[in-house]
Amino acid sequence: MPDTATFPGPGASNAAWRAFLHGLPGVDAVGLQERAARLGTRSIKESAKGFAIDTAISMIDLTTLEGADTPGRVRALCAKAAGPEPTDRSVPRAAAVCVYPDLVGTAVEALRGTGVAVASVATAFPSGRAPLEAKLVDTRAAVAAGAAEIDMVIDRGAFLAGDYLAVFEEIAAIREACGDAHLKVILETGELVTYDNIRRACWLAMLAGADFVKTSTGKVAVNATPANTLLLLLAVRDFLAATGRQVGVKAAGGIRTSKDAVKYLVLVNETVGPAWLTPRWFRLGASSLLNDLLMQRHKLRTGSYSGPDYVTVD
Template sequence: MPRIPTAAAGPPASLADVTASDGALRRFLHGLPGVDPVGLEARAAALGTRSIKTTAKAYALDLAVSMIDLTTLEGADTPGKVRSLCAKARTPDPTDRTTPQVAAVCVYPDLAATAAGALAGSGVRVASVATAFPSGRAALEVKLADTRAALAAGADEIDMVIDRGAFLAGRYLEVYEQIRAVREAAGTARLKVIFETGELSTYDNIRRASWLGMLAGADFIKTSTGKVGVNATPANTLVLLEAVRDYRAATGVQVGVKPAGGIRTAKDAVKFLVLVNETAGDDWLDNRWFRFGASSLLNDLLMQRQKLRTGRYSGPDYVTVD
């Protein structure tokens, strides 16, 4: 599979001045339009009520399957568990070979080589978390070593996490420079920048983090690690979608979005796809530009596909347990 071009390691020329100094970056980020929390949440809720007809639902289910970064990020992960997950990624439903493959399998760096071996020749990508995931609190040299180790082991994509402490303290240029350094270390691998939106306190901060990540060269901006109490929600994902839409309008550069954590049902996944279509547009309805970070979501999507195909709801015993 040909590599997808990565974002530039830095802002487009039209926005180069905003990262020239800490003060310039602060003025730019704090000059972004404020988010109306009530309006944002009302819009996210309203879009979640859209009904999807049978033909469109079948398309949406397949699209959602193809957008999954099938993920295991537990301290107890083993090579056997990762190989099992990779087999499911390659053939999600052995009883129906029309089922799409997932987009990627996401693992810790020490298991990236296992995933790369199990996925060789399949077209399913290997994503690896890095940069002191999930806290993001480590020296830059450690974060870069973490990234390089994942790439050396066979990762095609890097999911890095920002230092929320630095961001919340207003050290925006420090966060920007760390993302840029990881972007450069990642080379041709796609870079997903995780904000941990549940810890950023306000929608305004989520919007600022989104622009900061894109200015620094993120290929994707990602809501969360899945390791905190509040992960992906329709409202915080809507902020990211508005940001990538506005960034492309301003620069011509398209950036992807990845909500992660807490998306467990096909019904929820379809709601997120409606958000994408109605906010960013159908250019983002492709796994090059939208992903779900999930583990259990795939099982519910497979059960819903079986229901559409056979007219019967098979139940969880008919899909593999991750």
């Protein structure tokens, strides 16, 4: 675990950032993948399945991030997030609805009084290729419209070129622009090439002020995996031990079934402990997962699967 005395801060040179980040312990890729796979084989007791499914539902950021999104689609998604199963009030609500900045106002109005947060992707999502000034405008507009959470993407090009200072300063500037809104920093782990790079990007984001570190945009070939999520969990655990500041983790992209979701909950429980099994500290970014969770929940309660019209088609 790094010594806080070695942490670079605002004003540190690119050389200082390189020395710190490349001084982090190397990742044992084989060991990481084996541990993630081993944890993924663990079963949970039948009596705990209902708790696991409800916990997973409460952690979902229900997301629509398409060029064809309309206010009507966003309102429908908000209704589903606030009441996933209208005939059963015992079903937990989702954690948040995530939309593009121009639809934040629609989501805020639809979710008022429900307790479901509005999140917005900003900073030229999903590529991150835009001037900082444009990203700041994007962020401030989303916050002004009522977004309680901002999901930003890092400049992977700058990071891979070794310009760590530029990436740090950009995250810090977006963090300031967020004000009271939480900042989730998307690392886009599938484009960072190595596990060592993922660990470095995670520490860079946390030191710049991230409230959450997030695996992916869901828009690339490789998104959340058990191994890269485990690596983020290990990093936030070490960061908490070193600094006393807790940072959340969001696994996003490719998580479609209840079985998948439970594997991620086991990763959380076994790596950072049950205190993290809350939407405050762990999220699942998904668009199709909720339907499967609802069907599995119905199966647990009734003994049979529901018909094809039991859940809405997103």
